[in-house]
Amino acid sequence: MQTNVLLISLVGMALVAAAFAFVVVRSGPRDDDSPAIISRGYRIRLGWLLFLCVVGVLVSVWSLIPFPLQLVGAPRAIDVVGRQWSWDIASRTAQVGESVRFRVTSADVNHGFGLYGPDDLIVAQTQAMPGYVNELDVTFEQPGRYRVLCLEYCGLAHHAMTAEITVTEEGP
Amino acid sequence: MATQQADYATLATESMPVVKLYLAIGLIVFAGLMSVGVVMRAAQGASLISLGPDLFYQLMTLHGAGMVGTTGLAALAVNWYFLSRYVRLNPRIFLATLILSLLAVAMIVGAIVIGRFAAAWTFLYPLPANSLGQWSTGAALFFVGGLLVLGVAFLLVYLDMGLAIVRRYGSIARALGLPMLFGREPVDPAHPPTVVVSAVVLIVNVLGIAVGAVVLVMTMLHLVYPALAPDALLMKNLIFFFGHVFVNATIYSGVIAVYEILPLYARRPWGVSRLFLAAWLAVTLMVLAVYPHHLLMDFALPAWMAVMGQVMSYASGIPVLAVTVFGGLLLIYRSGIRWDAASSLLVLGLFGWAAGIVPAVIDGMIRVNLVMHNTLWVPGHFHFYLVLGVLPMVLGFASYLCSNGEQGRTGRLGVSVFAVGGILLSLSFLVSGALSVPRRFAVHDEAWQWLADLGALSGGLVLIGTLMIALPILVRLPRAQLTGAGT
Numbered sequence: 066m067q068t069n070v071l072l073i074s075l076v077g078m079a080l081v082a083a084a085f086a087f088v089v090v091r092s093g094p095r096d097d098d099s100p101a102i103i104s105r106g107y108r109i110r111l112g113w114l115l116f117l118c119v120v121g122v123l124v125s126v127w128s129l130i131p132f133p134l135q136l137v138g139a140p141r142a143i144d145v146v147g148r149q150w151s152w153d154i155a156s157r158t159a160q161v162g163e164s165v166r167f168r169v170t171s172a173d174v175n176h177g178f179g180l181y182g183p184d185d186l187i188v189a190q191t192q193a194m195p196g197y198v199n200e201l202d203v204t205f206e207q208p209g210r211y212r213v214l215c216l217e218y219c220g221l222a223h224h225a226m227t228a229e230i231t232v233t234e235e236g237p
Numbered sequence: 238m239a240t241q242q243a244d245y246a247t248l249a250t251e252s253m254p255v256v257k258l259y260l261a262i263g264l265i266v267f268a269g270l271m272s273v274g275v276v277m278r279a280a281q282g283a284s285l286i287s288l289g290p291d292l293f294y295q296l297m298t299l300h301g302a303g304m305v306g307t308t309g310l311a312a313l314a315v316n317w318y319f320l321s322r323y324v325r326l327n328p329r330i331f332l333a334t335l336i337l338s339l340l341a342v343a344m345i346v347g348a349i350v351i352g353r354f355a356a357a358w359t360f361l362y363p364l365p366a367n368s369l370g371q372w373s374t375g376a377a378l379f380f381v382g383g384l385l386v387l388g389v390a391f392l393l394v395y396l397d398m399g400l401a402i403v404r405r406y407g408s409i410a411r412a413l414g415l416p417m418l419f420g421r422e423p424v425d426p427a428h429p430p431t432v433v434v435s436a437v438v439l440i441v442n443v444l445g446i447a448v449g450a451v452v453l454v455m456t457m458l459h460l461v462y463p464a465l466a467p468d469a470l471l472m473k474n475l476i477f478f479f480g481h482v483f484v485n486a487t488i489y490s491g492v493i494a495v496y497e498i499l500p501l502y503a504r505r506p507w508g509v510s511r512l513f514l515a516a517w518l519a520v521t522l523m524v525l526a527v528y529p530h531h532l533l534m535d536f537a538l539p540a541w542m543a544v545m546g547q548v549m550s551y552a553s554g555i556p557v558l559a560v561t562v563f564g565g566l567l568l569i570y571r572s573g574i575r576w577d578a579a580s581s582l583l584v585l586g587l588f589g590w591a592a593g594i595v596p597a598v599i600d601g602m603i604r605v606n607l608v609m610h611n612t613l614w615v616p617g618h619f620h621f622y623l624v625l626g627v628l629p630m631v632l633g634f635a636s637y638l639c640s641n642g643e644q645g646r647t648g649r650l651g652v653s654v655f656a657v658g659g660i661l662l663s664l665s666f667l668v669s670g671a672l673s674v675p676r677r678f679a680v681h682d683e684a685w686q687w688l689a690d691l692g693a694l695s696g697g698l699v700l701i702g703t704l705m706i707a708l709p710i711l712v713r714l715p716r717a718q719l720t721g722a723g724t
Binding site: 066068073074077081082084085088092093095096099102103113117121124125134149175177181185188189190192194195197199200201214215216217218219220221222223224225 | 291355356357363364367369371468469470473504534535536537543544547548551554558559566570571572573576584587588591592596603604610670672673675676678679680682684
């Protein structure tokens with residue numbers, strides 16, 4: 066996911082850069098027939114505007130249906146409480162293929178429950194907020210060591226607020 | 238072109254000293270805060286500098302609050318200077334805003350440096366009251382109070398700007414061009430884009446700062462009476478509404494430099510049209526509704542707010558890309574524009590704003606946010622907006638104001654160094670985000686440190702480029718007079 070996001074962003078930014086480069090290279094010599102340039106430009110702009118609108122509708126529909134934060138009905142709930150600067154996690158083990166529901170809250174300030182997979186990339190996250198319980202369903206797809214990092218700045222030892230969850234292969 | 242530049246000098250010379258003060262202070266503070274940013278990235282890289290977490294987070298708070306405030310003030314100077322061409326503004330009120338802002342800066346810097354306050358510029362409730370010994374309640378009160386004074390300073394000048402606009406145009410709605418947009422009046426292409434954008438800034442930022450004031454006062458009350466504990470989710474909504482609106486209003490104020498100066502270089506007018514007016518009305522409404530994209534990981538919020546955050550996040554980019562950026566490119570196409578430091582910086586600013594929209598909009602998607610939120614992806618896109626967007630607009634304005642953009646080879650080289658450094662810096666953040674490197678970490682895993690080193694190096698280039706552009710401006714600034722000479 067993250068690699069695709071980076072690549073799509075780089076392509077998008079490169080297209081913006083290409084448009085600027087095209088115009089900068091063609092900024093001269095001066096053409097005094099600016100009404101003709103504007104008229105042609107407005108036609109291109111209309112197409113560009115329609116393109117942006119169509120892409121927006123398509124991407125919105127594709128990315129919002131089904132709603133991405135929908136709970137999948139994980140059978141096991143694990144309560145998580147963040148506090149300066151540690152995590153209380155009711156269970157720190159799971160099995161590959163298992164879906165669990167993290168019920169995340171905070172005992173003091175805002176924290177961010179960031180679940181990192183064995184490849185050290187974020188699998189999923191939610192905020193840990195005082196007075197609220199955020200529910201996050203995760204299906205563990207790989208065995209190994211999953212790290213929990215705090216993803217909301219919470220003070221002096223924010224970076225050291227870590228925990229581990231061990232995911233093992235499914236039993237016989 | 239010479240005639241038009243002389244026109245500027247004639248109209249605005251009397252208010253130049255205050256604008257110069259804003260610019261001088263802004264440029265110096267920018268360079269200082271960039272150095273702080275470089276030190277932070279170098280500390281994360283761990284190969285050159287080592288900082289304790291307490292000092293790192295203090296510097297992080299200083300860098301964030303300082304950059305947001307300074308960029309806001311510098312962009313305000315752009316906005317005020319050009320608006321003063323069309324309406325009668327009071328330079329004394331503008332000066333009073335600066336003096337109040339300096340008082341705010343003293344309070345904020347004092348809270349950080351002396352009081353060791355380090356709750357980040359977002360002061361996310363209830364962290365200011367929960368330092369576990371790092372800072373005192375007094376330090377938190379000074380920081381939050383400083384932000385409140387800064388907000389009052391902005392409101393003061395906005396009041397003057399609003400009154401002046403109403404006196405000249407009859408109402409804010411007419412300044413915004415609504416009668417023209419809805420066909421009650423014919424479209425007047427000579428209606429200044431600056432006035433339209435100023436009206437937008439006034440509407441959204443007065444609301445933003447008012448909400449900011451509410452949350453700041455609530456935070457102060459909580460600091461004094463801890464039993465008075467507001468709802469954390471409500472406070473988060475208020476803080477991000479305020480922060481989002483303020484930063485965007487800053488960008489809009491900076492864009493005025495592009496609307497005003499680029500047409501002089503291109504020798505073509507940048508007139509308003511129905512689409513232009515519709516775009517800015519859409520921006521006004523959307524910037525007020527888009528802030529939930531900062532709260533997508535707060536699942537306690539209603540789902541419709543998350544959906545609105547995603548949809549608005551995308552939609553709010555359309556007016557920018559289809560109207561302002563496209564209009565800017567159309568303006569310079571086959572115009573025979575003179576490329577110098579100022580014009581290059583202004584076009585770079587447009588580019589940074591446009592390019593920064595791409596990673597921002599993608600991060601605004603809920604699915605993506607689930608793995609990108611609060612990673613370095615976030616500073617990646619906002620450094621595009623700010624370092625490559627607003628800052629070049631302000632520098633371009635300063636360059637134009639002081640030397641008609643003619644800063645010789647050093648200036649042109651400075652722009653190149655600045656651009657390369659800014660792009661590398663932003664990309665180093667984005668790549669870090671794609672590798673799930675968290676933002677706001679004093680200590681980085683070894684695997685992430687090379688990116689921090691690259692960031693420090695890139696930040697150093699940005700600083701060098703800024704100094705190459707800004708130092709000659711600062712030397713000229715006291716004597717600078719905007720005339721048609723040298724064109």
